[in-house]
Amino acid sequence: EERLNDCLARKRQIEASLDNLENQIFQYETSYLEDTLHSGNIARGFEGYLNPGRGDRKRARFGENERIFSMSSVMFSKA
DSSP states (O other): OHHHHHHHHHHHHHHHHHHHHHHHHHHHHHHHHHHTTTTOBTTTBSHHHHSGGGOOTTOOSOOGGGOTTGGGOHHHHHO
């Protein structure tokens, strides 16, 4: 029983660590997508960077489907 309790405590600790890591990834990804919104990024391509005056200014926000890193997580997808 003590071993089971130890394992369950370790599992909760690992889950909390994973949750923290995924939140950090989400925040970094948000920052990256916002900072590169008009110049180009890995989700939209780099047309805005190659042609600075022709960036797609109509799209003032990025879509959730552009979250390549967050959406690759099974845990994030469940949330």
